[in-house]
Amino acid sequence: TYLGTPIIPKDPNPVIIGKKSHYTLNDMVNLTCTSPLSLPPAQLSATINGTPIGGDDHSTDNRFQHRIYYQKYENNLSSSSINIQFSTKYLTHRLPFECHSTITHRHNRSTEVNLWTRHKNPQHLHHNSDEHNDADLNIFYTDDKPIDEDNQTPEDSSEPTISGLKVSYGASDVVNVSCVSSRYKPMPELKWFINKQEVDPKYLTREKPIYYGDGYSQTTLRLHYSLQTAIKPSKTSKSNKIVVNLKCVESLTQVLTTGKETLNIPSAVEPISDNTVGAGCEAI
Numbered sequence: 001t002y003l004g005t006p007i008i009p010k011d012p013n014p015v016i017i018g019k020k021s022h023y024t025l026n027d028m029v030n031l032t033c034t035s036p037l038s039l040p041p042a043q044l045s046a047t048i049n050g051t052p053i054g055g056d057d058h059s060t061d062n063r064f065q066h067r068i069y070y071q072k073y074e075n076n077l078s079s080s081s082i083n084i085q086f087s088t089k090y091l092t093h094r095l096p097f098e099c100h101s102t103i104t105h106r107h108n109r110s111t112e113v114n115l116w117t118r119h120k121n122p123q124h125l126h127h128n129s130d131e132h133n134d135a136d137l138n139i140f141y142t143d144d145k146p147i148d149e150d151n152q153t154p155e156d157s158s159e160p161t162i163s164g165l166k167v168s169y170g171a172s173d174v175v176n177v178s179c180v181s182s183r184y185k186p187m188p189e190l191k192w193f194i195n196k197q198e199v200d201p202k203y204l205t206r207e208k209p210i211y212y213g214d215g216y217s218q219t220t221l222r223l224h225y226s227l228q229t230a231i232k233p234s235k236t237s238k239s240n241k242i243v244v245n246l247k248c249v250e251s252l253t254q255v256l257t258t259g260k261e262t263l264n265i266p267s268a269v270e271p272i273s274d275n276t277v278g279a280g281c282e283a284i
Helices: none
Strands: 015-017 028-034 043-048 051-053 065-072 078-087 095-118 138-142 161-163 168-170 174-180 189-194 204-206 220-226 241-265
Touching: 015 241, 028 241, 043 078, 078 095, 095 161, 174 241, 189 220
Parallel strands: none
Antiparallel strands: 015 028, 028 078, 043 051, 043 095, 065 078, 095 138, 095 241, 138 168, 161 174, 174 220, 189 241, 204 220
């Protein structure tokens, strides 16, 4: 995923090469659509007679073979190409071929909070320890900007929002919190990190997205994770605090430009045999 400064072509439309003026029934159609140079490279998709080519298994017609590849040039600029091949036996009538080019830019935004304790001996917080003090087992939530759940407006937020935090947790408690993405188009992708490590999907639950009439949407990713799993004495600070860092990251995709090229593939005709005699002519 490219997160740097994008370079956009003046003309975003792709170019299609390989078209013939006519086809016979024993021919192969071989078309290549190539995007102009850009950074990041364009994403290409194609349709034949409205049927998507090169998409997921549910939208791709197996009659059409396709291959997507990239070519890199100077200044890190790249072009994208999609090659389509199929037998002319499917050319029973003229088929419209469309190639779509999309250049997107991705960037991340995040929100994080810390759960911490002032414990003089971090070993006491391990679940294998028999010796403990109830007061020492409390891990308190602290943050420079405490979350006011009564006044949250995630749909207007410029970053993801963490909700469901308690004031304090015991070391054996399970943290059950939600990360709500900002309202964006297309839908943001969410990830949870604990102490800079991405959380295993088995500790995550993805809620049903919310769709708005303007094409924007929101998604929520719940985290349910035992603090005992997150507490590691080797990660403690010099102040004898145990800090468990919870971080939610949303990845946003911005469409910078789109392009399209269309052509009509002529229908295939029967090949003319060498023994065929034209109408009104006699064989000598």
